[in-house]
Amino acid sequence: MEEETIDTNEEEIDIRWIEEFQADEEKYSMFYPDNIEELTVSILYINSNKHLEKISEKKIKLENKNEIQRNELITLIKQNEKIDKRKYKILSILVYNFSLQGDELKNFLNDSEKYEFMTNLKQIDSYRLEPTINCMHDINNLFVIFYEETANDTTNKSNRQTKRVRFNLMHGKTRRKK
Secondary structure: OOOOOOOOOOOOOOOHHHHHHHHHHHHOHHHOEEOOOEEEEEEEEEOOOOOEEEEEEEEEEOOEOOEEOHHHHHHHHHHHOEEOOEEEEEEEEEEEOOOOOHHHHHHHHHOHHHOOOEEEOOOOOOEEOOOEEHHHHHHOEEEEEEEEOOHHHHHHHHHOOOOOOOOOOOOOOOOOOO
Protein backbone atom coordinates (compact mmCIF):
# COMPACT_ATOMS: atom_id res chain seq x y z
CA MET A 1 0.00 0.00 0.00
CA GLU A 2 1.26 3.30 -0.93
CA GLU A 3 1.01 6.00 1.70
CA GLU A 4 0.07 9.43 0.63
CA THR A 5 1.82 12.24 2.33
CA ILE A 6 -0.29 15.19 3.21
CA ASP A 7 1.32 18.56 2.95
CA THR A 8 1.07 20.19 6.37
CA ASN A 9 1.83 23.67 5.16
CA GLU A 10 -1.15 25.72 6.21
CA GLU A 11 -2.35 28.46 4.04
CA GLU A 12 -2.58 31.83 5.70
CA ILE A 13 -6.09 33.15 5.94
CA ASP A 14 -6.45 36.78 5.05
CA ILE A 15 -8.14 38.42 8.07
CA ARG A 16 -7.20 42.01 7.30
CA TRP A 17 -10.76 42.76 6.17
CA ILE A 18 -12.07 41.79 9.63
CA GLU A 19 -9.62 44.13 11.32
CA GLU A 20 -10.55 46.95 8.93
CA PHE A 21 -14.24 46.34 9.58
CA GLN A 22 -13.68 46.43 13.35
CA ALA A 23 -11.70 49.67 13.04
CA ASP A 24 -14.53 51.25 11.02
CA GLU A 25 -17.13 49.92 13.44
CA GLU A 26 -15.23 51.42 16.39
CA LYS A 27 -15.95 54.90 15.00
CA TYR A 28 -19.71 54.27 15.30
CA SER A 29 -19.76 52.57 18.69
CA MET A 30 -21.10 55.73 20.32
CA PHE A 31 -24.36 55.27 18.38
CA TYR A 32 -25.16 51.85 19.84
CA PRO A 33 -27.41 51.52 22.90
CA ASP A 34 -25.58 50.83 26.11
CA ASN A 35 -26.66 50.06 29.68
CA ILE A 36 -27.11 52.96 32.07
CA GLU A 37 -24.93 52.58 35.15
CA GLU A 38 -24.85 56.19 36.33
CA LEU A 39 -27.63 58.79 36.37
CA THR A 40 -27.72 62.53 36.92
CA VAL A 41 -30.18 63.63 39.61
CA SER A 42 -31.49 67.21 39.61
CA ILE A 43 -33.20 68.28 42.81
CA LEU A 44 -35.41 71.36 42.55
CA TYR A 45 -36.68 73.24 45.61
CA ILE A 46 -39.78 75.44 45.32
CA ASN A 47 -40.50 77.88 48.16
CA SER A 48 -43.89 78.78 49.64
CA ASN A 49 -44.24 81.66 47.13
CA LYS A 50 -44.02 79.11 44.29
CA HIS A 51 -40.64 80.35 43.12
CA LEU A 52 -37.77 78.07 42.27
CA GLU A 53 -35.40 78.58 45.16
CA LYS A 54 -32.53 76.18 44.63
CA ILE A 55 -31.32 73.51 42.23
CA SER A 56 -28.78 70.90 43.21
CA GLU A 57 -27.36 68.31 40.88
CA LYS A 58 -25.41 65.14 41.51
CA LYS A 59 -24.57 61.83 39.88
CA ILE A 60 -25.62 58.56 41.42
CA LYS A 61 -24.36 55.11 40.59
CA LEU A 62 -27.25 52.70 40.04
CA GLU A 63 -27.27 49.47 42.05
CA ASN A 64 -28.61 47.58 39.04
CA LYS A 65 -27.92 48.55 35.45
CA ASN A 66 -30.88 50.30 33.78
CA GLU A 67 -32.94 50.36 36.97
CA ILE A 68 -33.62 52.90 39.69
CA GLN A 69 -34.40 50.89 42.80
CA ARG A 70 -37.16 51.89 45.21
CA ASN A 71 -34.71 52.12 48.11
CA GLU A 72 -32.45 54.43 46.05
CA LEU A 73 -35.40 56.79 45.50
CA ILE A 74 -36.39 56.72 49.17
CA THR A 75 -32.81 57.41 50.28
CA LEU A 76 -32.55 60.27 47.82
CA ILE A 77 -35.78 61.82 49.09
CA LYS A 78 -34.90 61.41 52.78
CA GLN A 79 -31.42 62.90 52.30
CA ASN A 80 -32.74 65.97 50.49
CA GLU A 81 -36.07 66.80 52.13
CA LYS A 82 -34.42 69.20 54.61
CA ILE A 83 -32.21 72.03 53.48
CA ASP A 84 -31.24 75.32 55.17
CA LYS A 85 -33.25 74.31 58.27
CA ARG A 86 -36.45 74.14 56.20
CA LYS A 87 -38.49 71.04 55.54
CA TYR A 88 -39.74 70.24 52.05
CA LYS A 89 -42.33 67.79 50.79
CA ILE A 90 -42.04 65.79 47.62
CA LEU A 91 -44.09 67.25 44.79
CA SER A 92 -43.06 65.16 41.81
CA ILE A 93 -40.48 62.73 40.47
CA LEU A 94 -39.76 62.86 36.75
CA VAL A 95 -37.48 60.60 34.73
CA TYR A 96 -35.97 61.69 31.42
CA ASN A 97 -34.78 58.61 29.54
CA PHE A 98 -33.48 59.24 26.01
CA SER A 99 -34.33 55.83 24.59
CA LEU A 100 -33.77 56.14 20.85
CA GLN A 101 -31.96 53.58 18.76
CA GLY A 102 -29.13 54.75 16.50
CA ASP A 103 -31.17 54.34 13.33
CA GLU A 104 -34.03 56.49 14.74
CA LEU A 105 -31.72 59.43 15.45
CA LYS A 106 -32.14 60.95 11.98
CA ASN A 107 -35.96 60.85 12.27
CA PHE A 108 -35.72 62.43 15.71
CA LEU A 109 -33.61 65.31 14.41
CA ASN A 110 -36.14 65.96 11.62
CA ASP A 111 -39.26 65.76 13.83
CA SER A 112 -38.57 65.68 17.56
CA GLU A 113 -42.18 66.37 18.59
CA LYS A 114 -43.18 62.75 17.90
CA TYR A 115 -40.99 61.50 20.73
CA GLU A 116 -41.71 61.62 24.44
CA PHE A 117 -38.91 60.79 26.85
CA MET A 118 -40.21 62.28 30.13
CA THR A 119 -42.10 60.04 32.55
CA ASN A 120 -43.87 61.18 35.71
CA LEU A 121 -43.54 58.58 38.47
CA LYS A 122 -46.89 58.27 40.23
CA GLN A 123 -45.53 56.02 42.96
CA ILE A 124 -42.21 55.68 44.68
CA ASP A 125 -41.26 52.35 43.22
CA SER A 126 -38.48 50.79 41.14
CA TYR A 127 -38.31 52.13 37.59
CA ARG A 128 -36.73 50.42 34.60
CA LEU A 129 -34.70 52.60 32.22
CA GLU A 130 -34.24 51.77 28.56
CA PRO A 131 -30.65 51.40 27.30
CA THR A 132 -29.46 54.66 25.74
CA ILE A 133 -27.20 55.55 22.85
CA ASN A 134 -23.73 55.82 24.34
CA CYS A 135 -23.18 59.47 23.38
CA MET A 136 -26.53 60.46 24.98
CA HIS A 137 -26.00 58.99 28.47
CA ASP A 138 -25.45 62.44 29.99
CA ILE A 139 -28.91 63.56 28.88
CA ASN A 140 -30.71 60.97 31.03
CA ASN A 141 -31.88 62.60 34.23
CA LEU A 142 -33.98 62.07 37.32
CA PHE A 143 -35.79 65.21 38.49
CA VAL A 144 -36.97 65.34 42.10
CA ILE A 145 -39.15 68.37 42.83
CA PHE A 146 -39.75 69.47 46.42
CA TYR A 147 -41.96 72.26 47.71
CA GLU A 148 -41.61 74.04 51.02
CA GLU A 149 -43.76 72.81 53.85
CA THR A 150 -45.32 75.85 55.52
CA ALA A 151 -46.56 76.21 59.10
CA ASN A 152 -50.16 76.07 57.78
CA ASP A 153 -49.55 72.63 56.29
CA THR A 154 -48.55 71.15 59.65
CA THR A 155 -51.35 72.82 61.67
CA ASN A 156 -54.01 71.82 59.14
CA LYS A 157 -52.99 68.19 59.49
CA SER A 158 -53.80 68.17 63.20
CA ASN A 159 -57.08 70.12 62.77
CA ARG A 160 -58.49 67.82 60.12
CA GLN A 161 -61.35 65.64 61.20
CA THR A 162 -63.14 62.92 59.38
CA LYS A 163 -66.90 63.17 59.47
CA ARG A 164 -68.34 59.97 60.80
CA VAL A 165 -71.61 58.56 59.63
CA ARG A 166 -73.29 56.04 61.86
CA PHE A 167 -76.10 53.74 60.97
CA ASN A 168 -78.45 52.48 63.63
CA LEU A 169 -79.50 49.06 62.44
CA MET A 170 -81.51 48.12 65.55
CA HIS A 171 -84.30 50.63 64.97
CA GLY A 172 -84.78 49.96 61.30
CA LYS A 173 -88.28 48.61 60.58
CA THR A 174 -89.71 47.33 57.37
CA ARG A 175 -93.37 47.20 56.42
CA ARG A 176 -95.17 44.04 55.65
CA LYS A 177 -97.32 43.77 52.60
CA LYS A 178 -100.95 43.18 53.35
